[in-house]
Amino acid sequence: MSSRAENASIWRGAVAALLALALIALLAWPVAAQNFRFNQFDVQGNQRIEASTILTYANINPGEAVSAGQVNDAQQRLQQSGLFESVEVVPRGSTLVIIVQEYPTINRINIEGNRRLNDDDLLPLLTSQPRRVYSPSVAEQDAAAITDAYRQAGRLTATVSPQIIRRSDNRVDLVFEVTEGRVVETERIAFVGNREFSDRRLRRVLESTQAGLFRAIIRRDSFVADRIAFDQQLLTDFYRDRGYVDFEVLSVTSELARGRDAYFITFNIREGQSFDIGEITVVSDLPEIDIDEYRDVIRISSGNTYSPRLIDNTISRMENLATRQGLRFIRVEPRITRNDADLTLDVEFAVVRGERVFVERIDIEGNATTLDRVVRRQFDTVEGDPFDPRAIRQASERIRALAYFSDVQVEGRQGTSPDSVIVDVDVEEQPTGSLGFSVSFSSDVGTGLAVSFAEQNFLGRGQAVEFSFSTAQDSRAFNFGFVEPAFLRRDLSFGLDVFYNETNQENAAFDTENVGLRTSLGFPISEYGRMSVFYRISEDSVLNVPANSSPILQREEGSRVTSSLGYGFSYDTRNTGLNPNAGVLLRFNQELAGLGGDSEYIRTTALASAERGIAREEVTLRATIEGGALEMLDGNSRFTDRFFLSSRQMRGFEPRGLGPRDTNAVNNDALGGNYFAVARFEAAFPLGLPDEYGISGGVFYDIGTVWGLDDVVGAGGAIVDDDIHFRSSVGFSIFWDTAIGPLRFNFSRALETQPYDQTREFDLTIEARF
Incomplete structure (x- = not known):
């Protein structure tokens, strides 16, 4: 029994194995694929799109043998064309039926739910347009563009959903439903690893600013992720300019608050040590190079703080x-030797021969409004010149400094030959015009209104046009200005100014009126110096002088024409000089009147100002000295020609509050003087408040005077005192940067005065633009 059972089991196993092999063979046997041959095509449902276009997308030829997979591929191609909302491909014998439903036409586009950004800001971002075919993928891209605009405005939680409303005749209204969400602010900016500079000082370097408790009322700052990379570069430039060659931003963390309404940004930095410039040498193996000549153009010296910009x-x-010597392909390579023991860097300038590579051409793209020549004139290099990467980088910086473009990319690529380079300039334009309405209050002139228009890139020509009109309680002013920065296509600026000023008894018992124009030409004469020449013609009037005013003013009543020629010089190193923490400003102007007209005089003014940061740049010291002299060549000076000191030039005194005055006249008129001199000394510093409040303080000391008259016989024949009497004042200032404009509070006390002076203990200045 056991043996028979075992044999039966073996037979059953064998049968099962044979059945399994038969099943596998059956499944593996190739099945003949179903083939179609279509002699006719029936396209249904199309209204705008031609049947031939649809058959082109299907890509099936009459009489051609096609498989079921190829028919399915034809359906996928039609679906992916973006032309149809639905596609159905149905074989019916020798006829292929293609049934399509076209995407509707956009009737109109609406954006709903947007309050912070208006339609004029958002609609230009859309690719979808009325009277064009609606595409869901394009609508999703448009929604993403709107979302990105809100993200740039600090509303990171904003969502945008595209919706369609069906209309007749296969039309739809495309609606973008916006949920704006809350502004995500930069709540706090902190630094780790900074020893030499405080967090407060470093925050002033960044473009990003932080918001605080009161900032929600005063001013809000939104978080923009793309700004972080720019802030890192600003930090690096700040430290490198101060000799910290090893400075590095190790990391930046942006932590979203639990309520998802604010970010906490932390910059982890490594400062290193500050290095000074050590020994400076110039070397060259080229026989045509005179080392002494190249050494003479060096403006830095040992002991200066090292800065890549200076190098x-x-x-x-x-x-x-x-280049001036006619030597081509000359390059200067800086070779730095580090001396860690005394924290100096020896600099060796090696004058070598560079590669013989030429600039084939300069291609400019992205400038829809700005003319090519405006960009091209920022290059000292032209087609055919030797290629100089340093000159190209400098041109790139000059293009950015124009402030015409939001983004500038300048890169070189291989030209048509191995020894040529094509310079590609890719720019992205930004608005360059502004229209302003301002309301101002000053204790000098009271409440005032002003309208101003400015365009820095007029008609894309790089020209500046300005127009302003202002009116206050007792004054009106109109100004129009035009500047061509590249007159005759050279580094020569041409300016034209037209002005009209009228005062109606402003701190005086009479009126004045000035109307005229001024033209000027300006050109650089050194790295930090600039010269200008100008011509001015004006009609200056003293009107409505009361009978009880000073006889000096009564004799000056009337109008005179002034025709003058002058020149000016300025030297400014405050932002671009050898020391990034200090700078000076020098100005000198001289004007000769008498080229026609009724007045003949020489008018000279000068100003010297210096500032420096101390206490790790927390405190800024400023000193300014200015003065002027009016030398009459024929006749006596007039009220409209003489000098007066404003309350900004001499704090603690009213405008026209000091200087010669006819105290015997009923109106106690200020007469001004032919000479003035004033010195101002001030220190600005933080008050210990969180810097996001925008409040800082300062102290000042002013000393000055106005003196000198040609005619000193006043009321009743009395002699007006026009001698030099120095006045002085001290005070404390509070600066408050608010959303409605900068506020400045000056609390002053006059120390030295004359009995007839008019003093002031407090003044407030505010300006708002909207």
């Missing part, structure tokens, strides 16, 4: 010298 400027001077 680049020195290299530019040397390479410019080589």
